[in-house]
Amino acid sequence: MMRTLREIGNWFDARLSLRAALLPMMEHPIPRGSAGPMGWWYIFGSASLTLLIVQILTGIGLALVYVPSADKAYDSLLYLNYDESLGWFLRALHYYAGSGMVVLVLAHATQVFLHGAYKYPRELTWVVGVLLLLCTLGMFFTGQVLRWDPDAYWGLAVGGSMAGRVPVIGPWVVRQLFGGPVIGGDSLSRFFALHVFVIPGALLFFLAVHLWLVLKRGISAPPVPGEVVDPKTYDAEYEKQLKTGVPFLGDAMLKDALCSAVAVIVVVILAAVLGPKGPSSPPDPTLPGANPRPEWPFLWLFALLSLSPAGAETFIILVFPVILIGILFLVPFLSNRGERAPSRRPVAVLAVVVIYTALGVLTYQGVTSPWSPEMTAWSGDPVPEQLVRNSSPLRLQGALVFQNKNCRNCHALEGQGGRRGPDLTTVGTRLTPDQLIDQVSNGTPGGGNMPAYGKQIGAAEMTALVEFLANLRPLDTPAAKPGSVRTDEKQYP
């Protein structure tokens, strides 16, 4: 039996000559250190490749049922979730394996950066790696659009409004993005083609180049403090290290295989426990209260945009990403020699810490998004009872004005309500009645965050509202005093 199989194998290899071509590649030696305990640092690349294979398989599976048509996409997603056998699992796995891929690709890039593995002669490997990161993020963004729900629709709208700011050709760019003058079937087909043909094609091409470079330039040895990279001597030293190297195919690959298995098990468990993501509700653009959120890899950008001053906005939308990506591409050209060990590269370590702290804080802000008004707070969140207990009728009337004029959408009381403006539970300790009238009537000076209510509120309503607000303070705390009364002439004789 075995002999027959071997003979069949030999028959094929006599024609394909794969053994002669592939075996040396798989058995190429890698530095001994990369196969030792330090080898655990090297698992992120292969694990992301494994999840990519999961993505390709689940993606093909979903494409068997999903209908990329604006009027049917939502229904076909519901069908996948509830009717198609294991459709829910495939959708969930596709989402969590995709998320895992973003995490692992970032971890891989961070490890390569911290270990200085991007330095000579692996500059091009890094550059192609950045392209792979961009492809991965591109897959995430286009994939979100295929989940044809209000988030997808309004996400496209936000994308269109951003693209519309490109000088001169903005309107043309918007039409290219949507595939027409409005968001609709043309837009969905376009993003389907990007998600299924264009970006995967680019990704697989870049991946082939990336792996080719890994084979040809070799895996970097673990960094050793004091062992500096000098392009003049590096190649000879690396050759010397390979003399005592170990073959990749074999024990060195075990760590990669183990971590790939763990990665798959983790995303399978996540998919099975958390289930598929969305679609949240039908993609009806006339449904009120849409509040689109980008997918998690883009929450930091959403937060950065929301927290930046209006004047910097177009810059952050159009120029900032170009600078960021440009810097990523330039990393190996800004430093392609010298120390590789993180212990000798404090600036690199600091950069990683600062970047991830910033991304983390911005992502947290993006999740909580305190800049977004609570559109239903004015009618949905009652005024806390203890704030109006034993109130005069005028104050009760003021509380009513406060709710009816939608102040609550931006101002919380005891933590309930919008957080765009300050919580007003104790505003009576901060602002005098005159200051309150000024603030409510004129809003934020210069058209800032608060609209001027001067014309939106009657005189009697204003009296009641100010009576309510001025008394919002703890019993033992005095009311705000007019501290900012102008007394210039007397104070400085």
Add this chain to the structure above:
Amino acid sequence: MDTVSNPPPDEPLPGRRTFFKWLTYGLGAVAAVAAGVPFLGYLLGARKAPIKWVPLGPVAGFPPNQTRLVTFANPIRQPWDGMVADTGVYVRYEGEDPKATDEATKHIFLVLAVNCAHLGCPVSWFQESGLFMCPCHGGVYYADGERASGPPPRGLFHCVYRVTHVRGVDQLEIQAPHYPTLQDTLTHPA
């Protein structure tokens, strides 16, 4: 009988070989242009918005100085757009122009797109405070569509409207709105 012999390898190429080479380059270029230009034209020629009018209902159906959300299936659509083609606009009847001389310009309307001028999210109308608020970044507009506060760089986008006289009834119509952006507003020809 003549015998055909190949020239020795060191000899210069005969004239017909050079001609053949240039013919191949030339034909290759013609083939690339012939296939490439229409392909690029197809890729880059996204559909533009035709001017189509949408009836929103009789003028009498809009009480003066009240803002109403009117929804309709946008005629700038593909037949397979489904509910995504549903579009909303805010309509406010501002009364009759005392100086108007003809029926068509007598009625003054305010027709605003729902898309926030900041990043396009749908604004909601709040009757009590007379404000439009955007759920995304808190852009706020007054009832006339002018910017009140927040990040929007301008007021809401105005739709082009007209009043037609159909079978004795004044009817409000608007130009089917494309997706409005800062450089491609709705009043500016699409």
